[in-house]
Amino acid sequence: MTHLLSVSDLGRDGIEEVLRVAEAFAEVGTRPIRKVPTLRGKAIATLFFEDSTRTRLSFETAAKRLSADVLSFSVGASSVKKGESVRDTVETIEAMGMDALVVRHPSAGVPVQVSRWVRRCKVVNGGDGWHEHPTQALLDCFTVRQVRGDIEGLRVLVVGDVLHSRVARSQVLAYDALGASVTLVAPGSLLPASLEGWPVEVTDDLDAALPKADVVSLLRLQAERGAGAFVPTLREYTARFGLTARRAQLLDPDAVVTHPGPMVRGVEIASDVADLPQAVVTRQVTNGVAVRMAVLFLVLGGAM
């Protein structure tokens, strides 16, 4: 693996490999001493130009469990505030001897641009604008596979703000590559302008779609990106697209409900529903560390 910029860089075989390696690393998290020397001597920087709690902590935990040195860069404390460009920031940090950069940026495509600017560093996309969040989709697949055994043939609903969601774009690519069928459930105002080339079906009737679903991926309504203005009211959004207690009764008992977090309880998911056994949100977080260990290991030249 050279860089991980998009799920499409991996293909089915690449995804399978990440999941297989993650399987092996998941065990590390259960040991009394949760650390292996695999990436000792390697240096990994997390460059987050946008606020994040779980993704950043997850990547840093993953790197530390692999014994890599971790350098943590956040825009609030950096010279970006003094007018330094992303390019200069990246070149400066690489010059300190980094082996991999995990990049999150509010603008789509920045990790792709960074991959052109670096000399030898590997670049991992930690989420870019509305574009992609590959490791989130990989950890979703890992978790669903853990629960359901296989992803081939599963019916996946991706519900909510697809337009502004990097998670949705990565999920569609990953689930499709693994043989699941994906249906987007959203009002027209929260769908991308064109779905040409997307291997998906579309509906705005969640009630009709839920009973047949094996996986329900709820997306957060991204109010901070102005998504609030794309629906009349949050109340109406919840009424039509929220996983309410009433709707949860339509779920198949074996269905899996995922959420990339942070959850907004009461909007896209009712509080009681978030605590149902089908909801695997905390398991996703746990698995996220193993999946990111696998990604860092593979981009830094590891082979199993």
Add this chain to the structure above:
Amino acid sequence: MSRPLVLRGGEVLDAAGRRRADVVVADGVVRAVGPDVAREAPGRALVLDAGGCVVAPGLVDLHAHLREPGREEAETVETGARSAALGGYTAVVAMPNTEPPVDCAAVATEVLALGARAPVEVAVAGAITVGRGGERLAPMGELAALGVRIFTDDGAGVQDGALMRRALDYARGLGVTLAQHCEDAALAAGGAMHEGAWSSRLGLPGAPAAAEETMVARDIALARLTGARLHFLHLSTEGSVELVRRAKAEGLCVTAEVTPHHLVLTDAACAGYDPVFKVSPPLRRQEDVERLRAGLADGVLDAIATDHAPHAPEAKDLPFDEAPPGMLGLETALSVALSFLGLELALACMSWRPAQIAGLAPRQGGPVVEGACANLCVIDPAATWTVDPARLASRSRNTPFPGWTFTGRNRHTIAAGEAVVVDAEAQR
């Protein structure tokens, strides 16, 4: 006065047609045109080989951002005019979105003075509204008195329909042309590229074709209402071409231009998130490219105009959605046009028709006949060259065609009788 010169061995091609002829130039004027007139030239004349080439009226660009005053790190009137000369242009219309903008006589006078020292003619466009703010009319009469013939808030369209209507009513009496950058700001808000399959996949906010077409439709209605002359800048969509076709069929006084890049590039170019391909209006779909080309062939579109928009590397090499829109055009436009257009149509779209629209005819774009102003280009249709951004005369490097190889290039440029480009090298 510059040295007399002879263009020997070429074919003359102008609006009147094509014929084998030498051209003798002295004192800024064409002195003789004919198959064997080279020997009538004074003995000290500079002889330029035009064998295998076409001698034509110089190209006229309706749409160049020369960035001076205010953004001299990106371009100056001098470097922009040199780029133009290399591209075969003998006149460019400098867009008014400088800093400060050309919305008063003082700034227009400054740019005209800079242009007077430039290697090619620099005409100045004025702003329609004060500060290009879209709120109050700029002093168009004062600017017209200085020779300004085109007014535009380019960079943005005039959003307020009532204000645009007043501008058209006011301009009618002055005999000037208003030129609109058609883009509904609310519909296009935040759009970093064309809204469609590519923007959806790339996760970039898009500007829909409708953002352009709604303003084209509104302004056609205003042209009908006011009877004023209206020019559409850089049309980019199939729908816009159709709207203009109908407006012309109705007999309205409208003209339209298209850029070289909208004729050869599509939104797929944005796939690598290289901000060089960010431009306003955005690169559109293949269907749009095809309709724009057909629009040139069927005469709905009058002109090819570069929208030459230099940006310094540090200003352009940003995240795609933060980067400013715009790409270079002056040095590559003719070669791009010749990659899919015949020479006759390319020259009509790049010389005599834009000269008419800009009010620069016949000293620009006029027939190559005895007594005409000597603004000429000499095009070698067989010359092959590869675009090297580092070798462009522009101060900026944001060409969308680095490494492209073209056949057909400007060889010599004669501006006001002076050989400002000889064998594709700038002389000053």
